[in-house]
Amino acid sequence: MPLDLICPAGSLVSLKAAIDNGADAVYMGFRDNTNARAFPGLNFDEAQAAEGLRYAHDRGRRVLLALNTYPQPDTWSRWTGAIDRAAKLGMDAVILADAGLMRYAVKQHPNLRLHLSVQGSATSYEAVNFYREHFGIQRAVLPRVLSLPQVENVVKHTDVEIELFGFGGLCVMVEGRCLLSSYCTGESPNTAGVCSPPKAVRWTDTPSGLESRLNGVLLDRYGRDEKAGYPTLCKGRFEVSGETYYALEEPTSLNTLDLLPEMLKMGIAAIKIEGRQRSPAYVTQVTKVWRAAIDAVKKNADNFKPTPAWQAELNKLSEGQSHTLGAYNRPWK
Amino acid sequence: MNLSLGPLLYYWSRDDTLAFYAEVANWPVARVYLGESVCSRRHLLRLPDWLALAEQLAAAGKEVVLSSLTLIESESDLKMLRRIVGDGRFSVEANEWGAVRLLAEAGVPFVAGPTLNVYNPETLDVLAGLGAQRWLPPVEMSRLTLTSMLAGAPAGMETEVFAYGRLPLAYSARCFTARHYNLPKDDCQFRCLDNPDGLALATREGESFLTLNGIQTQSAGVYNLIGELDSLRELDVASLRLSPQSRHMGRVTAAFQAALAGEPGAANALAAIMPGPAVDGYWHGHAGLENSMEKHA
Numbered sequence: 001m002p003l004d005l006i007c008p009a010g011s012l013v014s015l016k017a018a019i020d021n022g023a024d025a026v027y028m029g030f031r032d033n034t035n036a037r038a039f040p041g042l043n044f045d046e047a048q049a050a051e052g053l054r055y056a057h058d059r060g061r062r063v064l065l066a067l068n069t070y071p072q073p074d075t076w077s078r079w080t081g082a083i084d085r086a087a088k089l090g091m092d093a094v095i096l097a098d099a100g101l102m103r104y105a106v107k108q109h110p111n112l113r114l115h116l117s118v119q120g121s122a123t124s125y126e127a128v129n130f131y132r133e134h135f136g137i138q139r140a141v142l143p144r145v146l147s148l149p150q151v152e153n154v155v156k157h158t159d160v161e162i163e164l165f166g167f168g169g170l171c172v173m174v175e176g177r178c179l180l181s182s183y184c185t186g187e188s189p190n191t192a193g194v195c196s197p198p199k200a201v202r203w204t205d206t207p208s209g210l211e212s213r214l215n216g217v218l219l220d221r222y223g224r225d226e227k228a229g230y231p232t233l234c235k236g237r238f239e240v241s242g243e244t245y246y247a248l249e250e251p252t253s254l255n256t257l258d259l260l261p262e263m264l265k266m267g268i269a270a271i272k273i274e275g276r277q278r279s280p281a282y283v284t285q286v287t288k289v290w291r292a293a294i295d296a297v298k299k300n301a302d303n304f305k306p307t308p309a310w311q312a313e314l315n316k317l318s319e320g321q322s323h324t325l326g327a328y329n330r331p332w333k
Numbered sequence: 334m335n336l337s338l339g340p341l342l343y344y345w346s347r348d349d350t351l352a353f354y355a356e357v358a359n360w361p362v363a364r365v366y367l368g369e370s371v372c373s374r375r376h377l378l379r380l381p382d383w384l385a386l387a388e389q390l391a392a393a394g395k396e397v398v399l400s401s402l403t404l405i406e407s408e409s410d411l412k413m414l415r416r417i418v419g420d421g422r423f424s425v426e427a428n429e430w431g432a433v434r435l436l437a438e439a440g441v442p443f444v445a446g447p448t449l450n451v452y453n454p455e456t457l458d459v460l461a462g463l464g465a466q467r468w469l470p471p472v473e474m475s476r477l478t479l480t481s482m483l484a485g486a487p488a489g490m491e492t493e494v495f496a497y498g499r500l501p502l503a504y505s506a507r508c509f510t511a512r513h514y515n516l517p518k519d520d521c522q523f524r525c526l527d528n529p530d531g532l533a534l535a536t537r538e539g540e541s542f543l544t545l546n547g548i549q550t551q552s553a554g555v556y557n558l559i560g561e562l563d564s565l566r567e568l569d570v571a572s573l574r575l576s577p578q579s580r581h582m583g584r585v586t587a588a589f590q591a592a593l594a595g596e597p598g599a600a601n602a603l604a605a606i607m608p609g610p611a612v613d614g615y616w617h618g619h620a621g622l623e624n625s626m627e628k629h630a
Contacts, residue, residue, distance in 0.1 A: 070452035073481035099430075100455025121450070124405040126414075126431030133434070134459075145506035150406055173550070174404055177448055178503040180543075182473045183552055183621035186614070190450060191473070215620055218536040239535045240513050240545065247534055247545065248509060327506040333518040 003264055003271055003294050006064070006163065007287050010042045010276035015052045015063075017284040022291030025062035027095065028052060029193075029276065034082045035066040036119055037276040038193030049089055062092035066276075068117035069193045070098050080104050087112050093138070096120070097176060102135035116140040118165070119189065121176035125157035132160050139163055139269060143175045148259060148328045152266045161269035166256045167286060168274025169319065170326055172234050172249035180233045185215045196232045203228075212236070229319055255314055255323035257290075257306040260297040282317055289313050334566055335363040336589055337493055339576040340370045340400035340426070342501060343546060344525035347377040353582070354386050358393035360583050361590035364572060365390050368417065370400040370428055370446075372508070372547045373410050374521065380416055387423055396424075403428040403448050404504045404548065424466075437463040447471055447495060448504070452478075454485030461487035469493050469574065472500050472556070475618035476564055483568055491571040497559070497585060498576025499531070499544050499609065500552040500621060509545040521547075529579035530608055541609065542622075554612030554622055559592050559600045561616060581606040 007023035009015035018026045029035030031043040044052060049065075056063045065086045071079035079101055086094050087109040094112060096102050097119035105112055118141040122128045131137045139161040142151060155162050171178070175189075182188035185200040200215040209221045212231035219236030222228045229235065234248040254274070256263070263271070271294070273286055289310045297304040315323060326332055338357060341350065357365055367390075368383045369375050378386075387397040399417050402410055417425055418435045427433045428446040436443040445451060445460045445468035457468060470479055472495045483492065511521040513532060531544035531551060541553040558565065558573070565573065575585055584606050592599035604611070614623030 070450055071455075073453050073478060073485065076453055076455070098450070098452065098456055099459045100453050100457075103455060103459055120430075121448075122430060124411060124429075124431040126411060126434050127405070127429055130430045130434035145404065146406055147506075153408060172507055173503040173505045176450060177403070179471070179473045179500075179621070180503050180550065182615070183500065183502050186618070186620040188473060190452065190471070217540070217542060217622075218538050221537055237537060238542065239537060239539070240532055243513075244537060247513065248505075248550070249507075330519070331517060333507045 002267060002269060003260070003298065004269060005287070005290050005294055006270050006272045007283060008168075008273055008276040008278065009052065009063075009283070010037065010278070011280070012044070012048050012052055013280040014276075014283045016055055017280045018287050019056055019059055019061050021284055021287040023061060023287050025064055025092065025270075026052070026056060027064040027066050027272075027276070029066045030082050030085070032078065032082075033069055033191075033193040034079055036068050036117075036189050036193045037066075038069070039198070039277050042277060046085060046089070053089060053091070064093045064095055064115065065091045066095045066117065067101065068095050068097045068119045070190045071101055072191060080108075083109065083112070095141070099131075099135070102131065102137070106135050113138050115163070116160075117176075118143050119176040121174050123174065125154045128154060128158050128160050132158065141165070141272060144171055144254065145174050145327045147330050147333075148262055148266075151268075151328070155266050155268070162267075163270040163272055164256070164263065164268055165254060166271035166273060166290065167314065168253060170249065170252060170254040170324065184217055184233055196230075201231055250322070251319050252322045252324050253318035254326045255311075255318065256325060256328060257293055257310060257314070259325065259328055260293060261301040261304045264297055264301050285313060285317055334562070334570060334593060335572050336361060336586060336593075337364040337572045337574045338362045338366065338586070339495070339498065339574045340366040340368060341577045342371055342549065342551070343529055343531060343577070343579065344372070344375045344377075344523065345529055345579065346526060349529070349579075350378055351386075353577070354390070356583055358390060358395070360586040362395065362575070362586055364396040364398060366398045366400045366426055368400045370403050370426075371549045372525070373402060373407070373413070374518075374523070375525070375547075380413065384420065384422070391423075398424045398426050398444055400426040400446070401428050401432040403446075404506075405429055405431055406506065427465075433460070433463060440464065442466045444493070445469065447501070454482055454487075457482070457490065458487050461490055465490070467491040467493055467571070469495060472502075473615050473621060476561070476568070476616050477618055479568060492569070493572040493574050494558070494565060494570050495556065496565070496573035496575065497557055497589065498555060498578060500554075500556050500612075500615075501549055502543070502552055502621075503550040505548050505550070508548050509550065510547050513545065552612060552621060553609055554624070555607045555609045556615070557603070557607065557611045557613060558616060559589060559603055560626070561613070562592055578608055580608070
């Protein structure tokens, strides 16, 4: 089916919330740095993963496993072990970024369905088709950098199903091609599965305002009337040529509800909701809205319009209480 | 161990670019990477211009490699990529996996660039099977991880390490230079031309942090491994990549050559002409912005 709704499951409670509220599939990670949300207290051990799979499969839904960091030479077996466990558990697909790991998966578990992670940075059909030819991937998640016509061009030139991000945190950089976090803290999404890791964050109340620092580097300073957000490196305020502003990106979320009719028409296979690190309440609310929206657009794409209630609900859950169409809409660039 | 001149990451006027490469023939570099790898809107040198430069430098005894675009977005980006691959006279640096596909199909030997994300020997082996003869680790890779990588590297694979220059850290669909000037990317008025070494970004307390270079974000600190030549040699690294800066680049290459020859004072000569503070944290497995010399001082 086109426009499957793929929701984040950072825990068993979130997984059930997503399934109960209409997700077609959920994605999860194991409890280590084999996935790009390697946060303390998040993710699944083997028993929890098995229970989550049972819960989803009993209700006719699927579970995808994110194994989307890049395996390191000395700990290679941690990643291959995770592939083996995924196959044994009966995961419906694994989401991979690394070519070497894909080769292992194909060789050891030829029936395991492979998805190319957004961390694989494939932005053209030539790259997507590379992974198809060599490793038989069934689906690719595109980085949040292409405009909609560019996405459509990819769809037209590949047999691989295309999945797009629909809602949640917005990476301003090409996923998998951003080392800002390791430059500042030593840990990047590629190697450690974290961006701007919480352990490097310090908040200090000073006479000139509340300051957020990442490994000592000042990311922002908030006035008394300003709301402070999580100090993600690319969403800080910096000085360039004497001007202080959000030099890379504002604290804002991606929200593509408006684009659903076009995504449906061009044959997008699935919409992904970001946020495995968010609460079960968040997962519940976002899944509800997106389920309703996807059902509505499938019923009548030509007259589809997001309701003010949906948008208000999503804005409440958004970073900075604002949203953007991101790169799908050319002027953002 | 020899020296490579990395691709020009900034956007300079046609005259400045040609003047820069006119000097390269006399620099102690074995290999020169040519072409636009950052932004497809930059056009003052077209592919035939780059190919003419390639011929000149090859005639002067340099090994020439054409660098491909790191972020492919449009069909016209792919067209350019196919022209580069199809030329066939020179080796190509693949900076994303679409280029790997085309190069493997065409049977052109290639260099696996630093943005292919080669973090383990298995992935390097995949690339070797497709025709890669040389590779660059991601710039964030430490000496220790590289040691493990090379213990399992495919036979005959040459390793090149990014050893000098501002670190290319991130790529985006958004142009941060255009954003700084409040211009849309599609009408950027090529303001990168005003900033031959990028736009400096500092924290709100004035600490230098990053450099904006169009859609690319670089470090403000200048990565410098001139003090690490022994450990690089021990790893059997084939080449050191020096990344172009707008001033003193010939002296940078000379300083590295002198250091390779064991001449004292080379590191100090280099320190005097660096456009920013030195950093080497990545090499030591720390945050990239750290400087081991400072730590020990």
